[in-house]
Amino acid sequence: MSPVGQQHAIRFITSPFKHKRFTSMRSELFRIPLEWGGVPLFGGGALLVALLLGVGLYALWSKRAHGAQADLWGLLPPTGVAAAILLLTPRLAPAGVPIRAYGVLLVAAIAVGLVMSIHRARSRGIDADTVLSLALWWLFIPGIVGARLFFVIEYWEVRYAALPWREAVFDAFRFTEGGLVVYGSLIGATLGFLAFAWRYRLPALALADLIAPSLLAGLAIGRVGCLMNGCCFGGPCELPWAVTFPPTSPPFEEQLARGELHGVRLRTATDGQSLTIDLPAEHAGERVLAVDGVATRSAYEAAAGFRAAYAAGRPVELRLARGETLRLPASTLRRSRPVHPTQIYSTINAALLAWLLWTLYPLRRRDGTVLLTMLTLYPIGRFLLEMIRIDEADFLGTGMSISQNLSLVLLAAAALGWWVVLTRPAALWPGISQGSDSKVGTPAPTAA
Structure with a gap:
């Protein structure tokens, strides 16, 4: 009998894999010398x-x-x-210059969106130069800034707070390696889009209808980049299409830090100051005082103990508040435990929405209906996907991630938008919506 309590051996969370799992992630394609x-x-x-x-x-x-x-x-x-x-x-x-899969697919997403937008814009009296200007300078750059800023703010405590300021700033600019939040991109791109519409005297709703399918098509391609990068990952999954990720990937590091590779799962308690055991069930809810002999007050401190034990290939001991010590076996896993391929779910969701919006565009009777369809359906899909994603924490005690909270805000905004659009007389702006031989995109006069 140990002086601090009886020793317990913990089995792995899941049974041996019954299916051949898909392996994923190749963040770096090649390197230019x-x-x-x-x-x-x-x-x-x-x-x-x-x-x-x-x-x-x-x-x-x-x-x-x-x-x-x-x-x-x-x-x-x-x-x-x-x-x-x-x-x-x-x-x-x-x-050398690493060519990242995420960056390559980001460029591919932009290219596909541009081709779709230019194709449709030319039939509506808008020249290609106007679309290029809108996409590159008024949507892409503000969208990237918004997406990265949103990511930095959301993960500041986890990723940036402990870094020297020079390193934190440098890391914040490394967006080609992942770390872009769709809703942050939407906010930044929306501001740029409204500025563009005002500057060139274009009707915002009609123009938004035109580019909406392109945005979703680009998002579908970009989510494949998320799969290659390992970000935006899902929770545990035992389905045949579950995926696993290699060491240093976000899912692997998350599972290692939470103890899942050693057979348990720790989570931050509701007080935000201590750790409790989620698995195994016989110890669920118990507080953890130390991991591998080091006192822990948060998941960040516990992660160091699990990483050290994994690197050394040795067992880990957890000291519980009621005096017991749990002895966890050394982990022999060389990839993460299977997780939901939420990136692929997101790709399918965005691709179907892009097809729906592209088909709906010539059938609409009011400007803004394509945009509002996107703002109605995408938040619903995103809210549901967030239920199986585990890379975002609870936001302000709501029990939902920040993306789920923003999805509800977008749905409310979409409901208001539908009320405004449907209470107006049915009409389409002829310059964009019905085609025009006149040149569209003349800058608005500025004050001298």
């Missing part, structure tokens, strides 16, 4: 020369073909940004 054959590619190397040469040749061709300089001024901001990135690359990525 800083030099090739002794020739530097980044910094002041070959890529910068190629960029400046390409822009210069385009400028000469454009001047001869059109004789105007207005379009050339528009090249300066993106060219300057690209040149700055190339110059800073050797300092930011001394081991």
